[in-house]
Amino acid sequence: MEYFLTEEQxxxxxxxxxxxxxKIIPVRAELDEKNEFPREILKDIAKADLFxxxxxxxxxxxxxxxFDIALALEELARGCVGVAxxxxxxxxxxxxxxxxxxxxxxxxxLPSIATGEKYAAFGLTEANAGSDASGIQTTAVLxxxxxxxxxxxxxxxxxGEAQIYTIIALTDPQKGARGASIFVVEDGDPGFSxxxxxxxxxxxxxxxxxLILKDCRIPKERMVGRxxxxxxxxxxxxxxxxxxxxxxGVGLAQGALDEAVIYAKQRVQFGKPIxxxxxxxxxxxxxAIQLEAARALVYSAARHIANNPKNMSKASSMCKVFATDMAxxxxxxxxxxxxxxxxxxxxxxEKMMRDAKILQIYEGTNQIQRNVVGQELNKxxx
Numbered sequence: 001m002e003y004f005l006t007e008e009q010x011x012x013x014x015x016x017x018x019x020x021x022x023k024i025i026p027v028r029a030e031l032d033e034k035n036e037f038p039r040e041i042l043k044d045i046a047k048a049d050l051f052x053x054x055x056x057x058x059x060x061x062x063x064x065x066x067f068d069i070a071l072a073l074e075e076l077a078r079g080c081v082g083v084a085x086x087x088x089x090x091x092x093x094x095x096x097x098x099x100x101x102x103x104x105x106x107x108x109x110l111p112s113i114a115t116g117e118k119y120a121a122f123g124l125t126e127a128n129a130g131s132d133a134s135g136i137q138t139t140a141v142l143x144x145x146x147x148x149x150x151x152x153x154x155x156x157x158x159x160g161e162a163q164i165y166t167i168i169a170l171t172d173p174q175k176g177a178r179g180a181s182i183f184v185v186e187d188g189d190p191g192f193s194x195x196x197x198x199x200x201x202x203x204x205x206x207x208x209x210x211l212i213l214k215d216c217r218i219p220k221e222r223m224v225g226r227x228x229x230x231x232x233x234x235x236x237x238x239x240x241x242x243x244x245x246x247x248x249g250v251g252l253a254q255g256a257l258d259e260a261v262i263y264a265k266q267r268v269q270f271g272k273p274i275x276x277x278x279x280x281x282x283x284x285x286x287x288a289i290q291l292e293a294a295r296a297l298v299y300s301a302a303r304h305i306a307n308n309p310k311n312m313s314k315a316s317s318m319c320k321v322f323a324t325d326m327a328x329x330x331x332x333x334x335x336x337x338x339x340x341x342x343x344x345x346x347x348x349x350e351k352m353m354r355d356a357k358i359l360q361i362y363e364g365t366n367q368i369q370r371n372v373v374g375q376e377l378n379k380x381x382x
Contacts (some may be wrong), residue, residue: 001292001295001296003299005071008062008064008068009067009068009071012050012053012064012068012071012072013071013072013075015048015049015050015072016048016050016071016072016074016075016076017075017078018048019041019044019045019048019050019075019076019079020075020076020078020079021079023040023041023044024038024041024076024079024080024083025079025080027041028079028080028082028083028205028348028351029345029348029351031080031082031083031204031205032080032082032204032205032351033204033345035197035199035200035204035205036205037086037161037205037206037207038080038082038083038086038205039161041083042083042086042087042116042119043116045076045087045116046115046116046117047116049062050072050087050116051087051090051113051114051115051116052114052115053068053069053072054068054069054091054094054095054098055094055098055110055111055113055114056098056110059106059107059110059111059114060110060111060114060115061110061114065302065305065306065307066240066243066244066302066303066305066306067243067299067302067303067305067306068306069088069091069244069247070243070244070246070247070298070299070302071247072087073087073088073244073247073248073251074247074248074250074251074254074295074298075251076251077247077248077249077250077251077252077255078251078252078254078255078258079255080205080355081202081203081248081251081252081352081355081356081358081359082202082203082204082205082206082355083205083206084248084251085157085203085206085248086119086157086158086161086205086206086207088241088244088245088248089119089120089121089122089157089158089162089206090113090119090120090121090158090162091120091241091244092120092121092122092157092237092241092244092363093119093120093121093122093158093162093164093165093166094109094110094113094120094164094166095122095166095237095240095241096122096166096182096224096225096233096234096237097109097110097166097184097224098110099225099233099236099237099240100182100224100225100226100229100233100236101184101224101225102221102224104221105184105221105222105224109164109184112163112164113164118162118163118164119158119161119162119163119164120158120162120163120164120165120166121156121157121158121159121161121162121164121165121166121211122156122157122165122166122237123153123156123165123166123167123168123185123211124136124153124168124234125153125154125155125156126138126151126152126153126154127152127154131364131365131367131368133168133177133231133234134176134177134180134231136151136168136169136170136180137151137170138150138151138152138153138167138168138169138170138213139151139169139170139171139173140169140170140171140181140183141171142171142220143217145219145220146217146218146219146220147183147217147218147219147220147222147223148191148215148216148217149167149169149183149185149191149213149215149216149217149218150213150214150215150216151169151213152195152210152211152212152213153167153210153211153213154210155198155208155362156208156209156210156211157206157207157208157362158206158207159194159197159207159208159209159210159211160194160197160207160209161207162187163186163187164184164186164187165184165185165186165187165192165211166182166183166184166185166224167182167183167184167185167211167213168180168181168182168230168231168234169181169182169183169213169230171227171228171230172227172228175228177231178228178231179228180228180230180231180234181223181224181225181226181227181228181229181230182223182224182225182230182233182234183218183222183223183224184218184222184224185211185213185216185218185222186218189216189217189218190215190216190217191213191214191215191216191217192211192212192213192216193212193214194209194210194211194212195209195210195211195212196209196210197209200358201354201357201358202351202354202355202356202357202358203355203358235313238316238363238364239305239312239313239316240305240312240316241363242316242317242319242320242363242364242369243298243301243302243305243316243319243320245320245323245324245359245362245363246294246297246298246301246302246319246320246322246323246324247298247302247323248324248327248359249294249298249323249324249326249327249356249359250291250294250295250298250323250326250327252327252331252352252355252356252359253287253290253291253294253323253326253327253330253331254291255348255352256287256327256330256331256333256334256349256352256353257284257287257288257291257330257334259334259338259347259348259349259352260283260284260287260333260334260337260338260349261275261284263337263338263341263347264280264284264337267338274337280337283333283336283337284337286333287330287333287334290326290329290330291326291330293322293326294319294322294323294326294327295323297318297319297322297323298319298323300315300319301315301316301318301319302319311376313372313376314372314373314376314377317364317369317370317372317373317376318369318373320363320364320366320369321366321369321370321373323359324356324359324360324366325360325366327356327359328353328356328357328359328360330356331349331352331353331355331356332353332356334349334352334353335349335350335353
């Protein structure tokens with residue numbers, strides 16, 4: 001379908017597609033097998049200026065919005081969601097600074113993010129704070145001109161690889177979520193270290209690690225926004241970033257559909273390519289229909305959010321749910337089309353199916369996203 005991209009947006013797509021075809025697809029199985037962070041590919045992405053997409057022009061970026069980053073993520077995810085997640089996590093990690101950071105923080109951190117010289121990560125999740133993000137226990141106490149942070153963050157994408165971390169911590173534990181604030185912690189800060197690297201089912205080329213803050217001292221100027229506004233910024237951050245996760249689902253599903261159709265045209269049974277059988281055609285048709293419907297919703301939601309509407313939560317959650325549920329279904333169907341071969345690591349669809357599952361979980365489970373949509377509907381019909 002024609003989605004009427006601008007010349008600049010088509011350039012983003014073409015650039016990301018070239019990187020995917022030439023750099024990602026040839027090594028994705030090896031990265032998955034070795035659980036290896038894609039440093040060299042991220043350098044290629046940086047050279048192509050894709051890290052600059054989400055950074056404003058005054059800080060050395062392209063000045064693009066939610067839709068522009070979604071276009072890049074879709075293409076990269078067609079090759080490997082693990083690689084695309086490593087790229088996306090840098091945007092997620094720096095969004096709080098973009099949304100609420102002081103001019104000093106923006107000047108300090110955004111230019112190096114735009115060039116890909118440094119990566120960012122988002123430190124929210126803890127052992128007891130997943131879907132209930134208000135359950136965080138990490139604290140920050142002001143001591144003279146420094147904040148002292150204590151706590152452990154879990155399952156942090158780009159953990160141990162990023163140089164810049166936005167950490168959510170309680171500055172007033174008695175107020176719960178209203179007592180949370182955001183801070184920038186840098187790799188190498190005293191009292192900041194990394195725990196175990198997780199051994200995951202999917203997106204194995206992305207790094208997922210614990211962040212350990214033990215009397216971690218940072219300058220007081222590294223608070224992002226005002227004290228106690230942390231969760232407001234977190235919610236705004238996730239509203240902007242979730243269409244990116246939805247775009248990962250679209251790209252992954254496109255890659256799975258491509259593999260399934262190519263295989264069905266080549267695989268001969270009963271004297272015919274299996275694509276000639278109606279049963280297989282119906283599976284492929286449903287895959288294509290669901291994929292294009294998801295793409296249309298993601299593009300519409302991302303364009304809506306790029307215009308910074310007053311309320312973006314409903315659109316953000318809707319596209320995340322629909323596209324990632326679709327990706328799980330389409331990748332599962334791709335394995336079915338390939339049959340026994342689809343279950344083997346020799347073919348990429350088994351990896352795609354493993355990669356798809358996390359999309360329904362991270363950055364807010366799809367059950368929580370349905371809660372958000374339901375709550376918004378309740379408000380609309382009050």
